[in-house]
Amino acid sequence: MSENVVQRLRDEIENGIISNDFAPGARLDEVQLATRFGVSRTPVREALMQLNAIGLVEIRPRRGAVVIDPGPHRIFEMFEVMAELEGLAGSLAARRFTDADRTTILAAHADCERSSSAGDSDAYYYDNERFHKAIYTASHSGFLAEQCVALHRRLQPYRRLQLRVRNRVATSFAEHGAIVEAILAGDAEQARTLLRQHVSIQGERFSDLVATMASR
Amino acid sequence: MSENVVQRLRDEIENGIISNDFAPGARLDEVQLATRFGVSRTPVREALMQLNAIGLVEIRPRRGAVVIDPGPHRIFEMFEVMAELEGLAGSLAARRFTDADRTTILAAHADCERSSSAGDSDAYYYDNERFHKAIYTASHSGFLAEQCVALHRRLQPYRRLQLRVRNRVATSFAEHGAIVEAILAGDAEQARTLLRQHVSIQGERFSDLVATMASR
DNA sequence: ATGATAAATCTTGTATGCAAGAACATTGAC
DNA sequence: GTCAATGTTCTTGCATACAAGATTTATCAT
Structure with a gap:
């Protein structure tokens, strides 16, 4: 260690x-x-x-x-970049995934389903992380994967807050389903779009973020 | 200092x-x-x-x-990520640029024209850098701008090699023209696409990169 | 001559020491 | 009582010291 x-x-x-x-x-x-x-x-x-x-x-x-205290605006900017990188990872994954990648993604997705339907947002948090990492790996870009992991890590606390917002876990899992479908269908552009939307915090989700940030 | x-x-x-x-x-x-x-x-x-x-x-x-010796494949991956980030910067710039941003972008573009038509690839290198930084600034995302500058910097030596490839300066400048047009027209998606293509090194450009890397 | 083993040397990893700047408190003036 | 000035203390920034692992060299056996 x-x-x-x-x-x-x-x-x-x-x-x-x-x-x-x-x-x-x-x-x-x-x-x-x-x-x-x-x-x-x-x-x-x-x-x-x-x-x-x-x-x-x-x-x-x-x-x-x-x-360092990033502040809401900078957090938003970081999610914006994260969304773009995840989109890229998704599009590359859709084009490059191997059989092993498919297995890993489906396994992580299945775990997400379990923790999601159990309503366990903490468990979902970890399964969600594994799901996203599986996509990074499937992109077969080591550099991209590293960047994604690093940013994911930095955004970890805020992401966690997001999951506490009502219905967010269920919504997130539903989005995962569409993402898996797009990737395994080899639809790079669809995977990119869906992942970008999945990660970015737009509209009321930004308000939620600010509110939850303020309350700790 | x-x-x-x-x-x-x-x-x-x-x-x-x-x-x-x-x-x-x-x-x-x-x-x-x-x-x-x-x-x-x-x-x-x-x-x-x-x-x-x-x-x-x-x-x-x-x-x-x-x-660290990145090696051709990793360099390629880094350009891939860079292309994505530049694309994002371009799309945000198209939506958010101010009058001051327009002025800066046009000034940098004019300088690029000068060094390009003079055939001075070293001068073009610096003007090109200013041009791209002007776009980062116009994106009005501090975090994105930092990420772009850092990656741009790390890719600097390879970018420089690229410019030595025949006609690359002229081609690059022509692409800049279309990019400026898209940004100032507020066409975010077009700006994104053009910048992504402008930065990414696909097909024969990757072969050029490997060849020039090997020869130093 | 070649290979292995051991000793000497070099380099890194961590601790400690010391000087200078920043934070803090005390004292005095109004 | 408040504010300012000055002296004290604390913390950082860099240098140096020392121990332990790595590398190189030298010696010896085959």
């Missing part, structure tokens, strides 16, 4: 940010983190540098690191 | 990689870099950590940092 201390710290702090243990705007004190993880400041700093590079924390000169 | 030493080092090393001073696969020795830039190993390591986080260098445990 832990190649070295820095990578472990990077993952730990990143998870802390994703899971909202370190809230947006929170100060990340070097010595505090160092003592907490039982290491010295050096690897902590190196981990923070990495998180700075990928845009998760801001390092203000001589004033320490803070968790 | 230099906020702090680490940022300066990050930029210097990144530029070195982009400009091929540090070739793909090259080892980045910490003490060597430290003495070269007149600093200690600590900030060098922190800079390398950042470059590792954005995928420019690989850090093998206990064995040092090397410049």
